[in-house]
Amino acid sequence: MNYAEISIVKRDGKKEDFSISKIKNAITKAFNATGITNEDKLIADITMQVIAHFTSSTISVEAIQDLVEKELMKVRPEVAKKYIIYREWRNTERDKKTQMKHIMDGIVAIDKNDINLSNANMSSHTPAGQMMTFASEVTKDYTYRYLLPKRFAEAHQLGDIHIHDLDYYPTKTTTCIQYDMDDLFERGFRTKNGSIRTPQSIQSYATLATIIFQTNQNEQHGGQAIPAFDFFMAKGVYKSFIKHLMSGIDFYISLLTNHTQHAEIKECVSQHVSSIDTDSVGRLKLCQALADAGVTIELPAMNMIFDKAYAQTRKDTHQAMEGFIHNLNTMHSRGGNQVVFSSINYGTDTSAEGRMVIEELLKATTEGLGSRGEIPVFPIQIFKVKDGVSYSDEDYKRAMENFEEAIDGNMQFNARNFDLFLKACRTTAKALFPNFMFLDTPYNTNDKWQANDPKRYRYELATMGCRTRVYENIAGEKSSLGRGNLSFTTINMPRLAMEARIKAENMEESGNKDAIEQKAKEYFIESVRQMSCLVADQLYTRYQYQRTALSRQFPFMMGNDVWKGGAALEPNEEVGDVLRSGTLGIGFIGGHNAMMALYGAGHGHNTQAWNTLYEAVQEINKVAEEYKAKYQLNYSVLATPAEGLSGRFTRIDRRKYGIIPGVTDKDYYVNSFHVDVKEPISIMDKVKCEAPFHAITKGGHITYVELDGEAQKNIKAVAKIVKVMHDEGIGYGSINHPVDTCHACGYKGVIYDKCPVCQSENILRMRRITGYLTGDLNSWNSAKRAEEKDRVKHH
Incomplete structure (x- = not known):
């Protein structure tokens, strides 16, 4: 055949003259990618073998590439593998060019597709929502093409891993933050248009908290959390109470004397009233101090003034909490009607002021939004269960013996906030929040925590409501305050299991089921390790990019020391080591589906599957610890909260492996280490099955329990479930109904x-x-x- 007469049909249907050099160059690149050089004769021979298969004067590019694959497999399978991967990568790149128009068309037409519905907190059909989605998709494409190193971009696009929040990658921003709200309130803070001074009432405290949430949300792409809401709001309650108390005393004196001695009254109140719960002895001392200052008030009158000030303060606190919840569900922080991804942690402030905050917060949550009491979506609320503070086995036993009396507040408990624990259970039974965090689970404790420390919240774990956990810190204090997650990337665990099973079946000639499963497990664990290393490298690359951001790119977060250490930076200074306190999360998804691929059984009821999944997550931990030591960064393992990702991996894998029962036969992979959502299992067994995984996913985790029926009619059952979680070592749990x-x-x-x-x-x-x-x-x-x-x- 005269090769000069051969025409190549390109993918767009156009034809071009045949070129031997193009085939030779492609094969040479595959050899080089494998690290093999000086094989010019072999490459030339393979090229001629490919050409020898031509049977007509026209041949497509795809057909030539098929021939190259076959000839490479005959002589150098390892080179063939590189060629196949590269070919698939190029196909993916070409597809994206045409896919982008389809994506944009879908956004314009407001189709109900998974691009437009990737974020359930956003109204993607609104003009601003469409702009957010346009920007997101274009920016992801920019990131693939120009910012991500090829091996990471390839792994993401082919579905080996998922790099989260790729649309925010070019901005260099971090994921989330936990506020040291006390610091912000005491110092005051600056926004773009001016300074905010220290608030002087509970209403101002609550309002400024929502402003902080909203302002900082625009400098990060993830959640915002208050680690100790009760502690931080308590000062506002006290200030409001003092204001009402002063006003009451002033008014009473003015009625008696037709004038007031405000300065003397203020001095006496500041010296003798340290709590809204001042007892009769304290009130008498105030009367005596006022008398010494020439202001006479009898104790009965003082009691009336105190009681009225207390009632008004409670009313103010309720309105403040009501406004706080309403604002966080209506204040849009981004286009597409997105409100802040807000979370608040509370439950361990035993002061009268802190307790009042939570009592009124829970009431406002139960009352809900609007005239019909709709359940508030935000903030996500987390009740901190702490032995001796908000929980005790003795109190629980007494409460269960007469639950109606206990829940109605007619019983005294040893743990000061156990009554709040019961009220939290009642609120959960109606409003799905709060969730429950268990501070005495061994990996959640802190040796520096002291019951008499007024700022003990610094040493209490707090979480983003979705599950992100930021606590251990190789760069400083073990605390949640002023820190957050830098970024996280998720491993496609079912794919690793499917590949391991296929490899084992091909390698194990005996066909023995046990032998195949053992081999498959070995391959799976090794591949988990390799993929974890890839992710750890990718996270480090992203961190190196993030640290080049300038402080002025985050004027609120860095300028106000929201992210601790940021205030020390000059506006044009790189954030650099300030980010070292953040965490890098190696995530995973589809533990159940992976075990189905290996054993045909999930880990919910199969011991072999459970042990393998546990070993796999431990392997990720080993890699995290190695990289933590290598780079002195806070690597951690995250039980990924998958929303859009849940279906993305499945779609890719179904195309590649077909429909495999229990693995790719659904539209989603089951989250992280969770038992299959459709698997019948008791509450106790589910909690026992998942609890050990919490200890080895310190980047974040959660266990859900699904209830049938109206939970608000069985608050006692909610309390029992929380106790089961407490006793079994759950770190963070939630009850769905x-x-x-x-x-x-x-x-x-x-x-x-x-x-x-x-x-x-x-x-x-x-x-x-x-x-x-x-x-x-x-x-x-x-x-x-x-x-x-x-x-x-x-x-």
Whole structure:
């Protein structure tokens, strides 16, 4: 055949003249990528073998590449593998060029697709939401092409890993932050348009907290959390109380004497009133001090003034908490009607002021939003369970013996805040929040915590509500304050298991089931290690990029020392080592699906599968510890909260491996180490199965329990579940149950198809997605809708 007459048909249908050099160059690149050089004769021979298969005067590019693969496999399989990977990568790159237009068209047409529904907290069909989605998709493409090293971009696009928040990659921003709110309140802070001074009332404290949330949200892409909401708000309660007390005393004196001695009264109050819970002895001392200053008030009158000031302070606190919740559900921090991904941790401030904050917060949460009391989506609330402070086994036993009396507040407890624990359970039973964090679980403790330390919250773990955990710190104090996650990347664990099983079946000639499974496990654990190293390298690369950001790119977060150490930087100075206190998360998804690929059984009821999954997560931990020592950075293992990712891996793997029962036959992979959502399992067994994984996922974790029926009618059951979590070593847990509201008549309860009162089908169904709530399942992507539908109830 005359090669000069051969035409090559390109992918777009156009033709070009045949070129031997193009084939030879492609083969040479594959050899070089494998590290093999000086094989010019072999490359030339392979090239001629490929050409020898030409049978017509026209041949497509794809057909030539198929021939190259076959000839390489005959002589150098390792080179063939590199060629295949490179070819797949190039195909993916080409596909993205055409996919981008399809994506943009879908955004313009506001299609209900998984691009538009990737974030259930955003209204993607609004103009601002569309702009956010346009920007997100274009920026991701820019990141792939120009910022990510090829091996990481390739691993992400092919579905080996998922680099989260790629659209924010070029901004160099971090993921999330935990506020030292006391520091911000005491110093005051600056926003773009001016300075904010120290607040002087509980209303101001609560309002400024929402402003801090909203302002900082625009400098990060993840969640914002207050680690000790009760401690931080308590000063505002006290200030409001003193204001009302002073006003009452002034008014009383003015009635008696027609003038007031404000300076003397202020001095006496500041010296003798240190709490809103001042007892009769303290009140008498105040009366005596005032008398010495020439101001006479009898004790009965003083008691009336105290009681009125206390009642007014409680009213103010309730309104402040009500406003706080309403603001966080209505103040849009970004386009697409996105409100702040806000979380608050509380439960261990035993002061009268801190307790009042939480009492009124829980009441406001139960009352809900609007005239019909809709369940508030934000903030995510986390109640901190601490032995001797907010919980004790003795108190629990007494409460269970007469639960109605206990829940109604007619019982005294040894743990000062155990009554708040019961109220938290009651609120969860109605409003799905708070979740529960267990501070005495061994890996959540801190040796520096002292019960008499007024700032002991510094040594208490707090979390982002979705699950992110920032605590251990190789660069400084073990604390959650003023720190956050830098970035995280997730491993496709089911893919590693499928590849391991295929390899084992090919390598184990005996066909023995046990031998195949043993080989598959060995291959799987090794591949988990290799992929963890890849992710650790990628996280380090991103960290190196992030640290080149200038301080002035984050004027609020760095300028106000929200991220600790930022205030010491000049505006044009790189953030550099200030970021060392942050965490780098190696995440994973689909533990259940991976075990199904290896053994045909999930880890919920199969000991072999459970042991293998546990060993795999331990292997990720080993890599995290090695890289922590290597770079002196806070590497950690994260039980990934997958929303958009849940379906992305599955779609890619189904195309590659086909439909495998229990693995790729659903639209989603099960989150992290969670038992399959559709697997029948008791509450106790689920908690026992998942609890050990919490200790080895210190980048963040959560265990959910799904209840059937109306939990608000069985608060006692909620308390029992929380105790099970406490006793079994859960680090962070949550209880899900149906919360349905009829839009037409306002009826609340478990609603199946139609409202039992008015027969309306217009039902608000509040459900939890990756840690936060949403009342419209239509805003969820297809994978998460499928997962929610499959969730079984636990008993």
